[in-house]
Amino acid sequence: MVPILEIIGAPQSNFVRTARMACVEKGVEYALDPTRPHTEAVDAIHPFGKIPVMRHGGITLCETKAICTYVDLAFDGPALMPRDPEAAARTEQWVSLVNTAIDPVFARSYMVAYFFSGLPDGAPDRARIEAALPGMRAIFAVLERQFSAHAFLAGDGFTIADMFLLPLIHYLRLLPESAAMLQDAPRTAEWFDRISQRPSAQATVPPSLPGRR
Ligand SMILES: N[C@@H](CCC(=O)N[C@@H](CS)C(=O)NCC(=O)O)C(=O)O
Known part of the structure; x- marks a missing residue:
């Protein structure tokens, strides 16, 4: 079997x-x-x-x-990573950027300060949220530049780099400061809406986090 x-x-x-x-x-x-x-x-x-x-x-x-x-x-099936050397390396590059520069700010600093603040009453940790905002603005500027030049994160085709970024933006839409940043980043918002329509995104929508719908 x-x-x-x-x-x-x-x-x-x-x-x-x-x-x-x-x-x-x-x-x-x-x-x-x-x-x-x-x-x-x-x-x-x-x-x-x-x-x-x-x-x-x-x-x-x-x-x-x-x-x-x-x-x-x-497994057989469509390639998640391009097989062309430059496109594969470009995908690795963006996966690494998400993992090492984007996730630490979006998730480990900002989102954690909302959802898992560690404060006794579970309230958001305002100091940590405020501290994350300048880094988040810088990341949104980078993303907006990228999505102004390309339809997908690693270039002109859908790759696993998009799959690394999408789950982060999903949560950022739900929180006030990051939702405002996304509204000011129309190319990034358009990318998010487009990728969210994929069956893989629809089939994996996460259950809500504490206090969120
Ligand atoms: N570099 C790891 C990161 C995984 C990660 O940070 N997962 C989080 C949940 S989103 C976790 O397990 N956090 C618990 C911890 O860091 O102690 C990967 O790419 O899988």
Whole structure:
């Protein structure tokens, strides 16, 4: 029997959504195990307890980009990464920019300060939100420039780079300062609306986070 691929991680996670989108885009059937970070199932695969992790028969993997690479290369279906060297490297470049420069500001600084502030009453941490705003404006300027020149994040075709960015913008629409920034970035907003129509985006819309619809 062919084993089913398992994506392990809570569906609210932007990275879990990216891995799930990759499966849908590739046409790979998968099972979602909605597990939180730092649980036994996750710690067994990710050395730092982060989600998502993946299991496929005897193969286990962590780190979203590695999971996407496996899904892309182990199964038949449309290429998630371009096979042309320059286009592939351009895609890697934008995945890396999302992971190292964009996610830390959008998610780990700004969104976390809203959703997981750690304050006793669960209130948003205004100081951390304010501190994130200049970096967020700079990122929106970069995105707006990119989407003014190209229809997709890594150039003129849809790639996994778009799948890394979309889940972040999904949450930013719901929060006041970032929603205003998105409104002032019409090319980025148009990209978001267009990519959100894809079946892979529609099939992976996350459940709402605390206090949000
Ligand atoms: N570099 C990892 C990042 C994954 C990540 O940060 N996941 C978050 C949820 S969105 C997490 O598990 N956070 C718990 C923690 O950092 O301790 C990847 O690409 O998969």
